[in-house]
Amino acid sequence: MIEIIFEKEKNRAIALDDTTQIGECDFFETKDCWNITHTEVNSNYQGQGIAKKLVECIIENAKKEDKKLIAECSYAKKVLEKHGGI
Numbered sequence: 413m414i415e416i417i418f419e420k421e422k423n424r425a426i427a428l429d430d431t432t433q434i435g436e437c438d439f440f441e442t443k444d445c446w447n448i449t450h451t452e453v454n455s456n457y458q459g460q461g462i463a464k465k466l467v468e469c470i471i472e473n474a475k476k477e478d479k480k481l482i483a484e485c486s487y488a489k490k491v492l493e494k495h496g497g498i
Contacts, residue, residue, distance in 0.1 A: 414462060416469045425469040427453065427462050437466035437488065445480040446470065448488035467491040 415428045423446075427435030435453035439446045448470055453462045467488045474481045483489040 414457070414460070414465075416462075416465050418469050418473050420473065425466045425473075427457075427466055429457070435462045435466055437463070437470055437485075439470055441479075444478075445482060446474050448481065448483040448485045448492075451485050451487050463487060464491055468495075471495055 413429075414434070416425060417428060418425045423441055424436055424438045426433050426437075434457045435451075437448060437451040439448045441447075448467065451463050451466055453466075468491065470488075471481060471492070481492055483492050
């Protein structure tokens, strides 16, 4: 089972398959905004919605922390637009 973990101290969300990291979504934090800069999933796991879950994890935690979201990452930008975030 794939597990999505938010690591605020590392400015990222990761996807784990058991103990193996298979995906990552990174963001850069400013005073009141998080900028998603990169989303990547191991090619063996693509097509399973993992990248979307990683971005949604960042969105969920940004809401909890009252942070605005932007995205340099083209994939994350598409997900944010669907969530009404950009």
